[in-house]
Amino acid sequence: MNAEPLLVIDDLVVEYAAKGFGKKPFRALKxxxxxxxxxxxxxxxxxxxxxxxxxxxxVLGLAPVTEGSVRFKGKDISHLKRRERRALADEIQVVxxxxxxxxxxxxxxxxxxxxPLRVQNVSAADASKRIRGLLDQVGLPSNSADRLPRExxxxxxxxxxxxxxxxxxxQLIVCDEPVSALDLSTQARxxxxxxxxQEETGVAYLFVSxxxxxxxxxxxxxAVMYQGEIxxxxxxxxxxxxxxxxxxxxxxxxxxxxxxVRQEQRRADRRRLLDSQRDMEVQAxxx
Amino acid sequence: xxxxATTPTPDVATEVRAARSHxxxxxxxxxxxxxxxxxxxxxxxxxxxxxxxxPMDPSKANIQDVLAPASDAHPLGADSxxxxxxxxxxxxTRFSIAGALWAVxxxxxxxxxxxxxxxxxxxxxxxxxxxxxxxxxxxxxxxVLLAARAVIGPSIWLIMAVFGVILxxxxxxxxxxxxxxxxxxxxxxxxxxxxxxxxxxxGRHILSVVxxxxxxxxxxxxxxxxxxxxxxxxxxxxxxxxxxxxQMLSDxxxxxxxxxxxxxxxxxxxxxxxxxxxxxxxxLRDELERAAGKPKKRRRGxxxxxxxxxxxxxxxHVEDGDDARSVLLQVDDLVVGxxxxxxxxxxxxxxxxxxxxxxxxxxxxxxxxxxxxxxxxxILRLLPDGGRIVGGSVSFDGKDLAHSSENExxxxxxxxxxxxxxxxxxxxxxxxxxxxxLVEPMTVALRVSxxxxxxxxxxxxxxxxxxxxxxxxxxxxHEVSGGMAQRVLIAGAVSCEADLIIxxxxxxxxxxxxxxxxxxLLRDLQNDLHVAVLIVTHNFGxxxxxxxxxxxxxxxxxxxTGPARSIFRDPQHPYTRSLFDAxxxxxxxxxxxxxxADRNTLPERSAR
Numbered sequence: 001m002n003a004e005p006l007l008v009i010d011d012l013v014v015e016y017a018a019k020g021f022g023k024k025p026f027r028a029l030k031x032x033x034x035x036x037x038x039x040x041x042x043x044x045x046x047x048x049x050x051x052x053x054x055x056x057x058x059v060l061g062l063a064p065v066t067e068g069s070v071r072f073k074g075k076d077i078s079h080l081k082r083r084e085r086r087a088l089a090d091e092i093q094v095v096x097x098x099x100x101x102x103x104x105x106x107x108x109x110x111x112x113x114x115x116p117l118r119v120q121n122v123s124a125a126d127a128s129k130r131i132r133g134l135l136d137q138v139g140l141p142s143n144s145a146d147r148l149p150r151e152x153x154x155x156x157x158x159x160x161x162x163x164x165x166x167x168x169x170x171q172l173i174v175c176d177e178p179v180s181a182l183d184l185s186t187q188a189r190x191x192x193x194x195x196x197x198q199e200e201t202g203v204a205y206l207f208v209s210x211x212x213x214x215x216x217x218x219x220x221x222x223a224v225m226y227q228g229e230i231x232x233x234x235x236x237x238x239x240x241x242x243x244x245x246x247x248x249x250x251x252x253x254x255x256x257x258x259x260x261v262r263q264e265q266r267r268a269d270r271r272r273l274l275d276s277q278r279d280m281e282v283q284a285x286x287x
Numbered sequence: 288x289x290x291x292a293t294t295p296t297p298d299v300a301t302e303v304r305a306a307r308s309h310x311x312x313x314x315x316x317x318x319x320x321x322x323x324x325x326x327x328x329x330x331x332x333x334x335x336x337x338x339x340x341x342p343m344d345p346s347k348a349n350i351q352d353v354l355a356p357a358s359d360a361h362p363l364g365a366d367s368x369x370x371x372x373x374x375x376x377x378x379x380t381r382f383s384i385a386g387a388l389w390a391v392x393x394x395x396x397x398x399x400x401x402x403x404x405x406x407x408x409x410x411x412x413x414x415x416x417x418x419x420x421x422x423x424x425x426x427x428x429x430x431v432l433l434a435a436r437a438v439i440g441p442s443i444w445l446i447m448a449v450f451g452v453i454l455x456x457x458x459x460x461x462x463x464x465x466x467x468x469x470x471x472x473x474x475x476x477x478x479x480x481x482x483x484x485x486x487x488x489x490g491r492h493i494l495s496v497v498x499x500x501x502x503x504x505x506x507x508x509x510x511x512x513x514x515x516x517x518x519x520x521x522x523x524x525x526x527x528x529x530x531x532x533x534q535m536l537s538d539x540x541x542x543x544x545x546x547x548x549x550x551x552x553x554x555x556x557x558x559x560x561x562x563x564x565x566x567x568x569x570x571l572r573d574e575l576e577r578a579a580g581k582p583k584k585r586r587r588g589x590x591x592x593x594x595x596x597x598x599x600x601x602x603x604h605v606e607d608g609d610d611a612r613s614v615l616l617q618v619d620d621l622v623v624g625x626x627x628x629x630x631x632x633x634x635x636x637x638x639x640x641x642x643x644x645x646x647x648x649x650x651x652x653x654x655x656x657x658x659x660x661x662x663x664x665x666i667l668r669l670l671p672d673g674g675r676i677v678g679g680s681v682s683f684d685g686k687d688l689a690h691s692s693e694n695e696x697x698x699x700x701x702x703x704x705x706x707x708x709x710x711x712x713x714x715x716x717x718x719x720x721x722x723x724x725l726v727e728p729m730t731v732a733l734r735v736s737x738x739x740x741x742x743x744x745x746x747x748x749x750x751x752x753x754x755x756x757x758x759x760x761x762x763x764x765h766e767v768s769g770g771m772a773q774r775v776l777i778a779g780a781v782s783c784e785a786d787l788i789i790x791x792x793x794x795x796x797x798x799x800x801x802x803x804x805x806x807x808l809l810r811d812l813q814n815d816l817h818v819a820v821l822i823v824t825h826n827f828g829x830x831x832x833x834x835x836x837x838x839x840x841x842x843x844x845x846x847x848t849g850p851a852r853s854i855f856r857d858p859q860h861p862y863t864r865s866l867f868d869a870x871x872x873x874x875x876x877x878x879x880x881x882x883x884a885d886r887n888t889l890p891e892r893s894a895r
Contacts (some may be wrong), residue, residue, distance in 0.1 A: 009381075016645060028750040049801065061480075082485070089482025092480070093480060096476070098475060101472050101473045102474050104492050104495070104861050106495045106496070112474075115481055115483055115491075116482060116483070119430040119483055119484070119487075120482070127642070153342065154655075167481075168481075183825065184827075184864060184869045185654065185870065195367060195877075205552075212383060212799075213871040214871060216877070217871045220880040221879070221880075234875055235879050237875075237876030238637050253360030254803035255803075256832040257872055258828050258831050258867070258872055259831055260343050260832075260852050261852070263828065267807075
């Protein structure tokens, strides 16, 4: 297996122009560095406004890169023209959070799945065969092809979105909160599907989520984002169970455990942690 | 909804294909739409086959037939120049409709194209087009037309082309607004990532969304086009070689006292066509709106629906000890149904029974579609349109809420039963300050003075952990964060000293660190005030954190109920167990990527 990173993000800054003349632009990412190896899943965890979604969109070319670089297989892809960007379609793909708005309601599943294939000039017959294969791969019945998105539940729609991402056999899929809108039991099944597909195809994931447990389940390495910066980055098991950074510690203890006895314990731990962090801040202020 | 909810059957695909043209078919079933379509079709057929249908040349004048009455030779008589009225009417239909369509076509091509481009690419094209559109709209249309007529002469096509340009902004604005709404949809982003070209994205993904409103707009503008074109011709500004309804009207008007009947035919044609176009547009809009789903109102005296509350009894865990607290809320065999357009009732809650004791926190947990929120809403009697309690009883402190009048409910909601919603922001009115939204209910429910209510509101805001109560009191909802807004709503819920708080997923929309703070706050308040809480959630962590008792819901039924600790320790029902199995919290981490033999690729650890 190739040890060279597939994707290298180096000191990335993304700024959005603020509304109104002469106002300072909003800095969504403040110098973020990250790398993903082939076949690896890197989890990106953070709360709303932390910039995790922006980082995913910058990799996809959907967010404006102000400084720094995004290199894919050694090539800088941060400032591509529309045409050059389109050529990357068979290497970098996406699965979005909302399975309701990520599928065009007026196109059948076959039309949606055929779209990326048609762009690559795949013949109609081959595309049709490929679509049956994709539906099978994501665990949907082959007669789904003629149906419209509204016929499917949230979990099934997310499977369709995964099939679309897989259509061109990419090497990297950016997954932006792909299971956040799903029910608990559906979420577990879709996560297993992500895992199976990765083991089968060797695709790499940049897996964005707000849920530490979800990220822990799927990621080889985990990066924690806070206010546009990565505050902790390392082995998934360690970052999600014994974190070093104060914010990650707070994040970990904030999630309630589904067990009344242990949750009582965790609540006490969280209180203690918040108190000690507050004390440290006070001391730092004095010093 | 579980994933297996829509099990595909072989005939589903054919049903779907048939349903795809449903708007078109429903339009034909809509009486107004059908009538309008018939009139318009007849008009268009007459226009197309005018050559065949007309008995004679529309321009052939015969001095002997001047103002001739109806006869075999002239079924509708002849006009002031002795021309056959029927033939003229048929050809006028052709030219009037073609003229109007020509104007609409030009308007649509210019307006839709520029609207698509401006909406999709924005930047400089948007700025320029907004200027141009504003200038066109600022010009008085009819004056421009009269000026154009003076310059380019009496050509119906050129004049209507100019009119088309004047109409273009209507299409531009419509398309632009629709495109801006769609361009940030995720499916457009997904298509871009899939390598689809811009032209293809606009054609497939964006045009399909704006198609229907464009058709409606076109129908309305065609009506205006016919009116304006007839008006110009009526004023005698048209091309006299081309028969139009306006010219016929003008001619008939000059002979109004000799042959008033001549006014009838062109007027009738103009009126019928314009009315049909407007009605067609309205009917299409109605059907599109109905496609979004609107249940028919329940008819009075309709056969009473017999609720079905049968089903297996829930697994009930034994109490740890005697609970001496008296029952505050007792729900028995509650059935909630929605009236269907077809006339039936769709049950979403199928016989739910639950108890909430005074001062207890009861968790109602389930996945989406399990009926947990419907149960909560029906206790408050706040079901959306079409929904109602069709069976069972809701007894609150000895009073049957299921059969209370709306007036009685108004006295109970907010005062005896308070509510904490899922989306804090959408439950605060953006046009009033937070303070006024807290004070108002207190002056009504507790009958205290405004000053007293204000004092209490400030105390409550401090109590729910808001750092600067006075500033939040004076703020508008958009000036505070989601977590702060939820604290405000919690303050509102406890402000009127209710006995029961119904909290519908109160922390689902919040970040996990904020959620932990809100859970702490809810627990503290509950301990202090001894208020009973019914909390609806899908998160076992929230239940473990707060609840004394839990009821697990599936498909509108409670499948398992009992003390929280007992259920977490020993879940009995297979569905509850499957939910516990799906929890990721305690699962093993995936560990570092295997196969990366090189030592350098071992994950580095950095903590800044």
